[in-house]
Amino acid sequence: MERQKRRLVVPFLLPAFAAYAFFMLYPAFSTFYVALTDWNGVSAPDFVGLGNLTELAADETFRSTIGNTVTFVVIGAMILFPGALFFAYVTQKLRFGKVYRFFILAPVVLSVTTAALLWKFLLNPNFGVVGVELLGQPSTAMLMVVLATVWHGIGIWMLLFAAAFERVPVELREAATLDGASAFQVFRHVVWPLIWDVTRTLLILWMIQGLQTFAFIIAMTGGGPLRSTEVIGTYLYGVAFTEGRFGYAATIAVVLFAAILTLTLSVNRLTKRESEQY
Amino acid sequence: MRVRPGRVALHLALASYCLTSVGAFVWCVMVSLKTNPEFFSTSPWSPPVSPQFDNYAQAWNTAQISRFFANSLYTTVTSVVLGLLISVMAAYVLARVDFPGRGLLRMVFLSGLMMPGFLVIVPLYFLLRDLGLLGTLNGLVLVYVASHVPFSVFILHSFFASLPKELEEAAYVDGASPSRTFFRIILPQAMPAVTGVALLNTLTSWNEFFFALVFLTDEAAQTIPVGILGLQVNAQYAANWVQLFAGLVITMLPVLVLFAVAQDRIARGLSTGALKG
Numbered sequence: 001m002e003r004q005k006r007r008l009v010v011p012f013l014l015p016a017f018a019a020y021a022f023f024m025l026y027p028a029f030s031t032f033y034v035a036l037t038d039w040n041g042v043s044a045p046d047f048v049g050l051g052n053l054t055e056l057a058a059d060e061t062f063r064s065t066i067g068n069t070v071t072f073v074v075i076g077a078m079i080l081f082p083g084a085l086f087f088a089y090v091t092q093k094l095r096f097g098k099v100y101r102f103f104i105l106a107p108v109v110l111s112v113t114t115a116a117l118l119w120k121f122l123l124n125p126n127f128g129v130v131g132v133e134l135l136g137q138p139s140t141a142m143l144m145v146v147l148a149t150v151w152h153g154i155g156i157w158m159l160l161f162a163a164a165f166e167r168v169p170v171e172l173r174e175a176a177t178l179d180g181a182s183a184f185q186v187f188r189h190v191v192w193p194l195i196w197d198v199t200r201t202l203l204i205l206w207m208i209q210g211l212q213t214f215a216f217i218i219a220m221t222g223g224g225p226l227r228s229t230e231v232i233g234t235y236l237y238g239v240a241f242t243e244g245r246f247g248y249a250a251t252i253a254v255v256l257f258a259a260i261l262t263l264t265l266s267v268n269r270l271t272k273r274e275s276e277q278y
Numbered sequence: 279m280r281v282r283p284g285r286v287a288l289h290l291a292l293a294s295y296c297l298t299s300v301g302a303f304v305w306c307v308m309v310s311l312k313t314n315p316e317f318f319s320t321s322p323w324s325p326p327v328s329p330q331f332d333n334y335a336q337a338w339n340t341a342q343i344s345r346f347f348a349n350s351l352y353t354t355v356t357s358v359v360l361g362l363l364i365s366v367m368a369a370y371v372l373a374r375v376d377f378p379g380r381g382l383l384r385m386v387f388l389s390g391l392m393m394p395g396f397l398v399i400v401p402l403y404f405l406l407r408d409l410g411l412l413g414t415l416n417g418l419v420l421v422y423v424a425s426h427v428p429f430s431v432f433i434l435h436s437f438f439a440s441l442p443k444e445l446e447e448a449a450y451v452d453g454a455s456p457s458r459t460f461f462r463i464i465l466p467q468a469m470p471a472v473t474g475v476a477l478l479n480t481l482t483s484w485n486e487f488f489f490a491l492v493f494l495t496d497e498a499a500q501t502i503p504v505g506i507l508g509l510q511v512n513a514q515y516a517a518n519w520v521q522l523f524a525g526l527v528i529t530m531l532p533v534l535v536l537f538a539v540a541q542d543r544i545a546r547g548l549s550t551g552a553l554k555g
Binding site: 001002004005006007008009011012013015016017019020022023024025026027028030031034041087090091094096099100103104106107109110111112113114117118121122126127128129151208212214215218219233236237240241246249250253254256257260261 | 404421506
C-alpha cells in the first residue's frame with residue numbers, strides 16, 4: 001500500500017508547489033537581489049551592492065516613517081489589548097453577553113477600505129458627526145487611524161482572549177472567590193497568569209500586523225497631513241509605484257522583514273516565563 | 279434580585295460601545311437615502327426627507343458597483359476553489375505518504391506563513407507584467423492561489439495527520455487505488471476542515487487590498503476594496519456623496535448576511551486564522 005501511495009506524491013504535490021514556488025518563493029528571494037540594485041523597472045538593473053542600505057540609513061523621511069509606524073503599533077496595543085481583554089472578560093457570563101460580542105465583532109466583516117472610509121466621513125468636519133478637524137491635523141491624525149483600525153479588528157482579539165479565558169479551570173476561580181478575593185484580584189492573580197502565554201502570542205501577532213499597516217492609512221489619510229501618518233508600508237508603496245525606484249523599495253522591504261523577524265524573536269525570548277501549570 | 283450599580287455601569291459601557299458599530303451602519307444607510315443637497319444642508323443624524331432608493335440603482339449601474347462586485351466574486355471564487363484543490367492534495371501527501379524529502383518540503387511550505395505581501399510585491403509586479411497578466415483578474419487570481427497555499431496546507435496537513443490509518447487500509451484491502459481512496463473516502467471526511475479553510479480564504483480574498491491595489495492597474499478590472507477607493511475620489515470631484523454611500527452599503531450587505539448566517543463558524547475560523555502567525 002505504501003508503495004502504491006508513493007505514486008501520488010508527484011501529481012498531488014506538483015500543482016501546489018509550482019504555484020507557491022513561482023508566485024511566492026521566487027519573488028521573495030528576488031527581492032533580496034533587487035535590493036542590491038538601482039532599478040527603474042525599464043532599463044536593466046544596475047548593481048550597487050549595499051548602496052541602497054547606506055542611503056536608507058541617512059534617509060530622513062524613512063526615519064520619520066519608522067517613528068510613525070512604532071507610534072501606530074504602541075498606541076494601538078495600548079488601546080487594543082486592554083479593550084479586547086475587558087470585552088472578553090466581562091461578556092463571559094453577563095446577560096446579553098453574546099449580543100454585545102456580536103456587535104463588537106460586526107465591523108470585522110467590513111472590508112478595510114469600507115471601514116476606513118466610514119471613519120473618514122464620520123470625522124469629516126463639514127458633514128461628519130464630529131465638528132472638529134481631527135484627521136487633518138498632524139497631532140491627532142495618527143490617533144484617529146489607530147482608533148479606526150482597532151474598532152475594525154478588536155472583535156477578533158476579543159474572541160481570542162475569550163477562548164483563552166474558557167481554558168482557565170472554573171474551580172480555581174471559585175476557590176479564590178471563596179477565599180474572599182475580589183473580582184479584580186481573581187483576575188489579577190488567578191486568570192492573568194494563566195492566559196499570559198496567549199497574551200504573548202497575540203502581542204507578537206499585533207506587532208507583525210501593525211508594522212505592516214497600510215490599508216487604513218491609504219484610505220483615510222494617504223500618509224498626510226505633512227507625512228504625519230506615513231508608515232513604512234505606505235512609504236515603500238510610494239517609493240516603488242509612484243517614484244519607480246524599485247531597488248530602493250526592495251531594500252525597504254528587506255529591512256522591514258528583518259525588523260519583524262528580529263522583533264518577533266526577541267519579544268518571544270523576553271516574555272517567556274515559566275509556563276503556569278493548570 | 280438587587281440592582282448592582284457596577285452591573286448597570288457595565289451594561290451602559292458595553293451598550294454605548296456597541297452603538298458605535300450600529301451607529302456607523304445606520305448613518306451610512308441614512309446618508310445613502312438622502313439627496314446630495316440634503317446631505318450637505320441637514321444634520322448628519324437627521325433621517326432622509328424622502329428615501330432616495332434611486333441612489334442604489336445609480337450606484338449599481340453608473341458607478342460600476344456591479345462591475346466591482348462581479349470582479350470580486352470571480353476573483354474570490356476562482357482563487358478559493360483552485361487554491362483549496364491543490365492545497366488539499368498537497369497536504370494529504372505531506373501528511374500521509376512517507377517519501378524522501380518530506381520533512382524539507384513541509385518546512386518550505388510552512389515558511390510561506392512568514393512571507394508578508396510587501397516582501398514579494400516588487401518582483402511579483404514585474405513577473406505579472408512579463409507574463410502579460412498585470413491589470414488582469416486572472417493575474418490576481420494566480421497570486422491569491424499561491425498566497426493561500428501555505429496556510430491551507432498548514433491547517434489541512436494537521437487535520438489529515440490526525441485521521442485514523444484504518445480508513446486507507448480498509449480501502450486498500452477492497453482494492454481501491456490510492457487516488458480513488460483519497461477522493462472517495464478521505465476527502466469527504468475532511469470536509470469540515472476544508473469548509474473552515476474555505477470560509478477563511480473567502481474572507482481574505484474578498485477583502486484583500488494590497489495586491490489588488492498594486493496589480494489591478496485597469497479600472498475595468500478592479501475588486502470592491504480598490505474600486506470604492508476610486509469611487510471616493512470620483513465622488514469628491516462630482517460631489518456625489520450619496521451615491522458613494524449607497525455603493526458602500528451595497529458592498530457591505532452580502533458580507534453582513536454571510537456573517538449573520540455563519541457567525542459561529544466564522545468566529546471559530548477567524549481565531550484559527552488569526553493565530554497563524
